[in-house]
Amino acid sequence: MSAETILEVRDLRVRIASRRGLVRAVDGVSFDVPRGGALGLVGESGSGKTMTLRAILGVLPPEAQITSGEIRLDGVDLVQLRGSDVNRLRGPKMAMIFQEPMGALNPVMRVGWQIAEGPQVHLGLSRGRAAERALELMRRVGIPDPERRFRAYPHEFSGGMRQRVMIAIALSCDPEIILCDEPTTALDVTIQDQILRLLTRLCRESGVSLVFVTHDLPVVAQVCRDVAVMYGGQLVERGEVREVLLDPRHPYTLGLVRSAPDFEYVRESLVPIPGSPPSLVSPPSGCRFHPRCAFAEDDCRTSETPLRPLPGVPGGRSTACLHYERTLEAVEADRARP
């Protein structure tokens, strides 16, 4: 692993025990995040994007388990570490921002002290120094009147302000990487705009890397350079955001783009993806997308479809589709239409 890579996930598999059997929530996912880079992980509900994130953080629900794979953070394999050792990394090495800040903040603790807690515990700062640091962070994330707001409780904050508090907490111990799970989904579009801009600016200033999980394609395009598309617990396409979204090479990505109403490009009618997402207890053989795919052929039902680099395309562009030329043709046909 090169010094340029902060996070390296190799063949990660997560199983969840359920009444209907073992759910293969994450099934052989591999990706790298470069130091200072931002990777978007997109997919619909049940695609395994949140489970991937929670596996990296070491906060899987009790019925879920990592069955194989490696998660190397700055060279250290988190899968092999004991829980208490992972706890020590959460804060100074990696931090997280969740969708619903109200559920992630302590409702009976003053906001300032929640921000100061990390520096006290992980960086060994005194109470006074940690409070100073919290105030400075509150200023950096744009919380107005930080001296007064320091003593407020989370319920006194608006949704956008709470998410700013979450960002301040995430930054409080100077982490190498921040993992975000739909951080702006619960916010209004104007507040989302503020938070996305703040997040990208702070990450660029401090060189923090990002993994950004969302279902919203335009949001990914705002924040990330690279995107990986997840379907049925696996990655199906990866590359630079705009290339993947505007020029997809996997029929599922094409389906996502065609079914989402785009603000700038109004289509006569939207094209939904037929069928429904696969069962992850007994997923379809071969390519998991083949039962819903218009381009599926016999080999799609039988061959395994790992992510493969696209021949002749630089920049780590890869697809899991065996017949990606068909998607290319469809994209070109779409474009030829007025």
Add this chain to the structure above:
Amino acid sequence: MNRDEAAGPLLSARDVAVSFPVGSRVAARIRGEEHRLRAVDGVDMEMRRGEALALVGESGSGKSTLAQALAGLQRPDRGEIRFDGRVLPASRSRADRRRIQMVFQDPYSSLNPRLTVGGMLRELLRVHHVVPANRVATFSAELLALVGLAETDLAAYPRQFSGGQRQRVAIARALALRPDVLVADEPVSALDVSVQATILNLLRNLRDDLGLTLLLISHNLAVVRHLCDRVAVMYLGRIVEVAPTEQIFSAPRHPYTRALLAAIPRMTEGAADGSVPAIAGDPPSPLRIPAGCRFRTRCPMAQPRCAAEDPALAEAPGDAGHLAACHFAFVPAVDGETGT
């Protein structure tokens, strides 16, 4: 109904206001806040038969409350709601309620979990005498076919459906009463992208096939652009701008509409470069609505006049279809005066 009535607006509101009591009177006086939360604060609007109007705005702008008032689910404090030229009384008759039906955001909590789809429809059709008793079964099956479900689904419970299918059931339930107006409050926000498309296409087809008048509440402007003819933008309980969809998106006149449009993440644009956000700050609490223009506290071009005078929703010169509530909306070149 005679011809003359059909030519006027199908549904209109004049100076409609809805407020909710909050907290105690004493606490409100001590804090200098209002005792009532003015969710909708004097709204005028009109819908023509067969059109699709979108109501957009941030959370807390009062769009859902306004929709509920129009549908008769919320009693207005004042103002008047007319349907087909007739003023609707505060407590509506069953026949009046039938005319305007609603579809809600969350298809998981808006369906009765103890009733099958067939049972749900049977009850509705019986109570409202929509069709004779011997036609109930066939009419129910027709309704499901209309929203793309199978006749066999009549025997199923809501829990047996996916989110998208539940939303279809909710739409079938609303259509069962053969309404003139369908009010859809964020009908696709709880659904995955690929499922959203099926529901949006369904709403579009229903409009074309049944001639439904549609009031769509959405925070997603891409959805609005896809589905609606006209857009009304709400801010803190008021409509601040109304115009045909393409016009409002290409030439917005109210500074709030402009900010709202600028905040939309775009697929084709460069990554957010850390530059200034489209609009700063949170919307003020509806308990403390600023005097004068209610947007002035976040407005980049606010003037002393904005604090003193509350701008009315006014027509653009020479264009009765475009209205905005801003002192400077239709003033050409105000740049010289707006230096901050």
